[in-house]
Amino acid sequence: MSKINYSLESYVRPKLETPNGEKKLLLHSCCAPCAGEIMEALAASDIDTTIYFYNPNIHPFDEYELRKEENIRFAEKLGMPIIDADYDRDEWFSRTKGQENEPERGARCTTCFDMRFQKTAQYASENNFDIISSTLGISRWKDMKQINDSGVRSSEPHELPYWDFNWRKQGGSSRMLEISKKENFYQQEYCGCVYSLRDTNNWRVSKGRDKVERGVKFYQEAKLKLSQLN
Numbered sequence: 001m002s003k004i005n006y007s008l009e010s011y012v013r014p015k016l017e018t019p020n021g022e023k024k025l026l027l028h029s030c031c032a033p034c035a036g037e038i039m040e041a042l043a044a045s046d047i048d049t050t051i052y053f054y055n056p057n058i059h060p061f062d063e064y065e066l067r068k069e070e071n072i073r074f075a076e077k078l079g080m081p082i083i084d085a086d087y088d089r090d091e092w093f094s095r096t097k098g099q100e101n102e103p104e105r106g107a108r109c110t111t112c113f114d115m116r117f118q119k120t121a122q123y124a125s126e127n128n129f130d131i132i133s134s135t136l137g138i139s140r141w142k143d144m145k146q147i148n149d150s151g152v153r154s155s156e157p158h159e160l161p162y163w164d165f166n167w168r169k170q171g172g173s174s175r176m177l178e179i180s181k182k183e184n185f186y187q188q189e190y191c192g193c194v195y196s197l198r199d200t201n202n203w204r205v206s207k208g209r210d211k212v213e214r215g216v217k218f219y220q221e222a223k224l225k226l227s228q229l230n
Ligand code: SF4
Pocket: 057, 058, 104, 105, 108, 109, 110, 112, 113, 191, 192, 193, 194, 195, 196
């Protein structure tokens, strides 16, 4: 049996369908690199998709702005509407108080997902969307079950379904990287919050590496550097 080629160049995108034929999707997006593949997949389908950028976890503010602008840039390229929601950082810090030393994928991340999905579900409910989903699950650094559980928990009170589609499958993870390079997206090097920046830096220092230099790394340049090495 011949192997399917899932790479961006040769992949013929199928028309995706929502679980019960819902037409209007509000897609919570965390950043352009995670969203790129998902946005292209939805743009190739008959699903009326709006992007909801609500990420008050991202710290500091200039990092938040950079990640948001990258996402807006790609949404505009695809002609997909994008909603720029609040940078509600005080509420985020208040909710995660006492969880500062939780590891990534721990209780603080559940609080963080819940906050972002609750707001997404509320906006969806108030603006006649049929279903919500998120780009968070495409990252292999994340616990998909933790994300899906949070999505369901947050959407249920609004009687909205949460679409737990596995965006990593059928080459999704590798196309995510291909699109990031093609679009020269900003390549963030920590999850987003001040604690993830602290922990990433501690880990790097323990390995004798330099700390994260924010705002300077883009996928295309990383690719160029790699090709220069070969
Ligand atoms: S590590 Fe990421 S998911 Fe976890 S709390 Fe921080 S920003 Fe949120």
